[in-house]
Amino acid sequence: MTPKYRGDDNDWLDSEKERGSHGSGRLAKKKKPKAGYLVVTEATATVTEVFPNQCRVLIDDESAENRDFACTYRKAKLPNPDIRERAPVAVGDRVRFEKIGARDGVIDGVAERRNLLARPAPESAQRHVLVANIDTLVIVAACREPVFTPGLVDRFLVAAQAQEIEAIICVTKMDLYEGGEKPWKLYADIGFKVIETGSKDGEGVDELAETIDGKLATFCGHSGVGKTSILSALRGEEVGRTAEVSTSTGKGQHTTTGAYLIPGSKLIDTPGVRAFGLLDIEPDELKTFFPEFTGMICSESDCRHRYEEGCGVQELPRYPSYRRMLESLIAGEG
Ligand SMILES: Nc1nc2c(ncn2[C@@H]2O[C@H](COP(=O)(O)OP(=O)(O)O)[C@@H](O)[C@H]2O)c(=O)[nH]1
Ligand SMILES: [Mg+2]
Ligand SMILES: [Zn+2]
Missing domain, CATH: 2.40.50.140 (Nucleic acid-binding proteins)
Incomplete structure (x- = not known):
């Protein structure tokens, strides 16, 4: 059964415009016990x-x-x-x-x-x-169809690191790989865990299963990259959400386009989310989520990697991603 999501590009799903006009909201960084919450x-x-x-x-x-x-x-x-x-x-x-x-x-x-x-x-x-209280964010991106988009991966990586959530990159549809440069290799070089997978032929499924074993793992990524397929491969059966719930207090409700914890597992599927809000990240803190920037030489010791002369990170492959996020944080757009 194929889950019947209400389309991935409408409703509340991400767009630059929406992010711009509503911001991301912020939560207190240091998690002191908050009134009203249970221990x-x-x-x-x-x-x-x-x-x-x-x-x-x-x-x-x-x-x-x-x-x-x-x-x-x-x-x-x-x-x-x-x-x-x-x-x-x-x-x-x-x-x-x-x-x-x-x-x-x-x-x-x-x-x-x-x-x-x-x-x-x-x-x-x-x-x-x-989602809340997760152990791992599995950032799913297809090697082809749709094309691998590093900017998206970068934004997910920052959102996860800022919440101290382990992130791994799962490249799907490797059966479609036709040789040539692998743009995801960069992430492995930087030190992120990257797993090449395919739900059609089962490539990498065992490695992925081992990597997330026992952890509450959320699968995110653009619509059509193969999230539900790889989750089905992990489960050994088609995964899909229940059609509706009904209670004695209310009539059946239609499904929503939210996240979904697959019964009997610790796996959470999500609809095509283009990005998470960059919650609680100060502009000056952003660089700490780009580990490869550490150790680069800039002429100013507390370089913000923005307009500074002699900034050593501007040649790095992920600099354009960093800069886009920095500008949106400075503009208060999260
Ligand atoms: N060739 C190939 N196609 C795949 C693979 N995984 C998923 N697909 C196809 O990609 C499309 C989107 O897959 P789906 O799992 O629904 O993506 P989701 O939107 O991220 O959940 C479907 O038509 C799948 O059949 C794969 O490993 N190889
Ligand atoms: Mg899906
Ligand atoms: Zn710099």
Whole structure:
């Protein structure tokens, strides 16, 4: 079954214009305990999918007959985030769950997040948190069809590093590789983990599985790069989201275009996301997410790598990406 996403290029999906007019929102860098959030040990379930007014959770209790519940929210008890969020929870959130029926429950508490990846929702001042508390971000890019786009990879890499999330690059569709220069090799040279894969012929699937084993891993990347296919290869079966949820308190809801934790796994699929917001990154901090800049010689010791004379990093391959992100951070666009 092919998941029926509502198209990858509409709704809240990324565009320069939207990012520009709404910014990314910021969260406090040092994660002091925030009012309204639970401590992690109070949580009893993990959010697996988010719908307009409810969500789906997997409860921790492994002895339970059913662990998958559709939940509504006890809103008065949920935290009030600094920045208004589109939904009270995100996929990966640890929550306190109260059972109210065989398959229904209510969420009355959300634990503090270790990390999050978000995007601004268009047409509103709300932030859309896609995933929280993840261990690894798998940045998926096709070697061909669609063409490998380094700028996109760079933005994902920065977003992950800023949230202290391990990032790996998964190059898909290697069966389509026709020789010649491999633009993703650069990332391996810099020190990032790069895995060449193919869901058609199974190339690299074992290596990918080993690399993310036991970790809550989110697969991101442009629409059509092969995320769902490689996830299906990892699972050994077609993965797809459930068509709808229904609870005793509400009628069925249609699927949304959010992230989705594949049942029985620690793998999260996402629709074609072009970028995550560059949350909480100061312009001067950006260079620290480009490890290859370290050790380059600039004539100014605290060079911002912008207009400075004698700046040694401007010849590096990822400089144009750095510069685009720097300018957007300086303009407050995240
Ligand atoms: N040749 C080839 N095509 C692939 C491979 N993986 C996915 N595709 C095709 O690429 C298209 C998009 O794949 P999909 O997994 O839906 O991408 P997603 O949008 O990133 O989830 C589909 O037509 C797949 O059949 C691969 O390894 N090799
Ligand atoms: Mg997909
Ligand atoms: Zn410089």
